[in-house]
Amino acid sequence: FKKQQEKCASTLSSIAASKAASSAVPSPLVPVKFSNDTERLQHINSIRKAPVGAQMKRVIDLLFETRQALTLEQINETCHVDMKANKDVFDNMRKNPKVRYDGERFSYKSKHSLRDKKELLFLIRKFPEGIAVIDLKDSYPTVMEDLQINV
Secondary structure (H helix, E strand, C coil): CHHHHHHHHHHHHHHHHHHHHCCCCCCCCCCCCCCCCHHHHHHHHHHHCCCHHHHHHHHHHHHHHHCCCEEHHHHHHHHCCCCCCCHHHHHHHHHCCCEEECCCEEEECCCCCCCCHHHHHHHHHHCCCCCCHHHHCCCCCCHHHHHHHHC
16 A cells, blocks of 8 residues: 555656646646637627527617717627618618617617706796606616606
8 A cells, every 4th residue: 555655646646747848838637619709709609699689689789878969880799789780770770760870870869869867957938738758768877867856
């Protein structure tokens, strides 16, 4: 038993010594990775193969969150929906009532184009019978807070 332990210990020490000597040379047993961002590329591919409606939702959500006018390239970089390559998504986005297209950029279009609390109060006063909250909800990011304060 002791001889076997000594043999194992010497084998382990020779392995450790050979690893220390060859630490500068990469080991051929280490698997080579083709790409570090394989998962990201698979994710992009799954988005681009998704149904038209799912791709449109991604773009509309992006436009809603940013509230900026974005070019096709900016949309592609941000949410990986390539509207240049997918004519169906492009055409449906142009026709969508929640999206404004000026020939170059897409932007989110709310039912009422309000920018702040002052414009909100002006609009509310125009409708003495009331106005549906759902029509105001997507006007600007803090509209719900402004509505809570004024109730």
